Amino acid sequence: MKRNTWQREAVREALGTTEGFVSAQALHSAMREHGSEVGLATVYRALADLAGEGQADALQQEGEALYRACTTTAHHHHLICRRCGTTVEITAAPVESWARQVAAENGFTDPEHAVDVFGLCANCSRESA
Ligand SMILES: [Zn+2]
Numbered sequence: 285m286k287r288n289t290w291q292r293e294a295v296r297e298a299l300g301t302t303e304g305f306v307s308a309q310a311l312h313s314a315m316r317e318h319g320s321e322v323g324l325a326t327v328y329r330a331l332a333d334l335a336g337e338g339q340a341d342a343l344q345q346e347g348e349a350l351y352r353a354c355t356t357t358a359h360h361h362h363l364i365c366r367r368c369g370t371t372v373e374i375t376a377a378p379v380e381s382w383a384r385q386v387a388a389e390n391g392f393t394d395p396e397h398a399v400d401v402f403g404l405c406a407n408c409s410r411e412s413a
């Protein structure tokens with residue numbers, strides 16, 4: 285067991301209690317408010333690890349990496365509100381077959397992809413109408 289496993293667990297747990305996407309910095313300060321002493325660098329690393337293992341979603345927004353605990357570890361996609369960050373987990377069967385097909389047509393094997401759709405959620409759409 286790695287020495288910093290408990291810190292990683294703490295990060296995973298904290299991420300699970302937040303709604304929507306958060307930056308490492310925001311998660312770190314939330315954890316500090318609850319008395320955690322996990323360092324910012326550890327939070328960054330733990331979030332990157334979790335995303336790499338498929339336990340968290342990562343996305344780039346305005347140059348910053350944002351993370352969110354996924355409700356499922358199965359492959360899926362997201363609809364993300366660019367104003368309030370509301371996120372809906374979606375499956376995208378047409379994308380799956382398209383990705384496989386276009387990879388095969390070009391001689392690629394073991395294709396992976398990440399597809400997130402950004403827009404305004406129903407609430408934000410109403411507000412801006
Ligand atoms: Zn997800």
Ligand SMILES: [Zn+2]
Pocket residue numbers: 365366367368369370404405406407408409
């Ligand atoms: Zn919204």
Ligand SMILES: [Zn+2]
Pocket residue numbers: 359360361376379380397399
């Ligand atoms: Zn997919």
